[in-house]
Amino acid sequence: MSTPYTGGQPATDDGHPDVEGTSVGQLLGEVSRDLSTLMRQELELAKAEVKAEAAKAGKGAGMLGGAGYAGHLTVLFLSLALWAALASAMPAGWAALIVAVVWAVVAGVLFVLGRKQLKTVNPKPERTVETLQRVPGAVTPNS
Numbered sequence: 001m002s003t004p005y006t007g008g009q010p011a012t013d014d015g016h017p018d019v020e021g022t023s024v025g026q027l028l029g030e031v032s033r034d035l036s037t038l039m040r041q042e043l044e045l046a047k048a049e050v051k052a053e054a055a056k057a058g059k060g061a062g063m064l065g066g067a068g069y070a071g072h073l074t075v076l077f078l079s080l081a082l083w084a085a086l087a088s089a090m091p092a093g094w095a096a097l098i099v100a101v102v103w104a105v106v107a108g109v110l111f112v113l114g115r116k117q118l119k120t121v122n123p124k125p126e127r128t129v130e131t132l133q134r135v136p137g138a139v140t141p142n143s
Contacts, residue, residue, distance in 0.1 A: 038135065042128055049125035057121045063114030070107035074100055 077100030084093030 042132055042135075045131070046125045046128040049128060053121055053123060053125075056117060060114050060117030060121065063110050063117060067107050067110035067114055070103050070110055074103045074107055076100075077103055 077096055081093055081097035081100050084096055
């Protein structure tokens with residue numbers, strides 16, 4: 001059977017902290033240190049959650065940027081294909097058209113993936129909000 005955590009203080013036979021001889025100031029100091037530690041840990045959790053969400057947003061934005069670049073190349077190759085097809089009826093124009101169609105497909109795929117990635121971004125650090133809501137209950141005495 002494990003013994004309950006007593007904050008480094010000696011425990012009584014029933015497992016509760018032995019606070020006889022401990023001043024109110026010492027107890028308040030321990031509570032203050034514990035709350036300070038809890039708040040630091042909650043801040044670290046919030047930082048980690050925000051960092052993860054920012055990484056997802058960055059990835060989605062990068063995909064949309066790639067879609068924009070691919071769209072630019074689509075216009076470029078379609079323009080070149082149209083120019084080559086109209087300037088002369090040589091097969092080089094049709095080759096440029098095929099390349100342009102490939103870039104259009106790439107642009108479409110990157111756009112869909114980027115939009116899907118951005119929809120998964122959650123700007124609110126859920127776990128931090130949840131645990132911070134428990135703090136007042138842990139600090140106030142039970143009724």
